[in-house]
Amino acid sequence: MTAPTKACQDLARQLSDANAAVFARLGLEPKHAAVRRSDRPDLGEFQCNGALAAAKQIGRKPQEIAADAAAAWDATDLADAPTIAGPGFLNFVTTARALSARAQAIADDPRAGASAVETPRRVLVDYGGPNVAKPMHVGHLRASIIGESLKRIFRFRGDRVWGDAHFGDWGFQMGLLIVALEDELGGLGDPAKVAARLKSLTLEDLEAMYPAAAAKARDDAAFRDRARKATAGLQSGEEPHRTIWRAMHDVSMAALKREFSALGVDFDLWNGESDADPLIPDMVADLKARGLIEEDQGAQVLRVAREGDKRALPPLLVVSSEGTAMYGTTDLATILQREREIDPDLYLYIVDQRQGDHFEQVFRAAELAGYAKREQLEHIGFGTMNGPDGKPFKTRAGGVLKLNDLIEMAREKARARLREAEIGADFSAEEFEDVAHKVAIAALKFADLMNFRGTSYVFDLDRFMSFEGKTGPYLLYAAVRIKSILRKAGEAGVAAAPIVIAAAEERGLALALDGFDAALAQAYDKRAPHFLAEHAFALAQAFSAFYGNCPILQETDAGAQGSRLALAQATLKQLEITLDLLGIAAPERM
């Protein structure tokens, strides 16, 4: 019954449990007792709206039910008896004792107050989606940032998680590159000549070859046809197709690993579409034998339309009229491969929401084929990153902006702002660069993750890097200020003491710390990191208010000083965990 023993749970949960006991005694359904953070901080810290729903159900007046519940409240260690407002809302204010205990529990918890899932699942997160020969551009930014964050969120909640880059190294694009090379060399007949060219092949070569070949294929039917045949040749293991593919694959892969590393994005699996290729012949034969595939216009298709669909979903193209595997085929085979090698309970595909139909086709096909259940497969779609004109982001010249260039732009802006603020004058060149990089990445990532993933947002580097308001740099600044205090406290020999919440800003900070678990759960349930981004900002704001009004080093009361130091430590720990879940790292100073 006393708060301290339950302090491992967040306050909303503690209040809900206590209120559920009250509701049960009154003969009301406990589910109506749920308490959550208040929308009206002027009336209370927490609220329960259940009296209204309960009233509807049993035909009593909501105010009466609320009054009964308030009168029956007995968890006075946790909160005072709730006040009643409006049509029957219950408003709670927690006791300083319960709040102190909760803050202490967070301070003592390596997970900073975050709970874990009861039953861990095996989760595969498919994100990033880089391609051979195509430089990563701003379109890859969202997939990488959101996917990386979701991977970390699921892992932190206790699931067993694999992040897979699902490298786009198969299909028609490879055929295009092969015929482009053929034309460049005037034929592929001379193995020595081919080998020599492949040895000198650079990423820049590939990045020039691909768009040229893709453009040519658009209005040159003969070229397109050769590329399709080359694709078929590659997929049936011909030479020199295979050798050429391997060289192009390796050059691209090495470059991509560098780029992802700069972004702070890391994968457990670097599997490519090509890795699922060996499964395709047997898979197609199996689908055929079970009568799931039929011939249509020279191609082999798997029909996935269902009765009751508002619109007839086109069939999944399993084998093209040229005999090649299409990307749906590869995606299906990849599910088969992952079932065998990983056996995930849940698949998350972090891909642009415009591909929704494609994934619906693949997921239905997987279910029809019995490879996976439909509910295990989720397409986590996201919106586009737009330019100032509201259309998908383009450079001033109208082309796509390379990810590398984007990051360098952000870094340059960060350097300028650091110099402007006269920060880092005493840093080594190395540390200065490290800080500029961290600031740049934090700005880019937070600007992306603060919005719900489904909405498109306008890219505005000046705004992201403004260092003011709701930005990545603001969060880093908050973390760095705490680190600075902790360093000085350490030098001064100030030690942490039991947390005692007294001042309004301490109360606000403790409540912010308490909100972490709910934010994490929402981010997890909705597959939406912006709930955590929101929490990080709220926490940093609460700390800033505390920072301005509750000095630590100057505090003369040892108990209050130790308590505040412990609060600062807990805040830093939780802020760094939250930032890490967003894929953001804070420097030691800035």
Added chain:
RNA sequence: GCGCCCAUAGCUCAACCGGAUAGAGCAUCCGCCUUCUAAGCGGACGGUUGCAGGUUCGAGUCCUGCUGGGCGCGCCA
């Protein structure tokens, strides 16, 4: 043509299962550095939630229609 998504403060975005007076940041204005990093803090201003109906004790949220925008619709991925 069919289907999906979106429309919230001047701008960029939030709003948990339908709950109270719709919240932040930016911009504008007013305060606060003799104090742990002012890249900060406090305050003010700012709204017919695209339009019209409907369901409900209660609608930004659910339903219908309309307007405006984005996107998708078999051999690219």
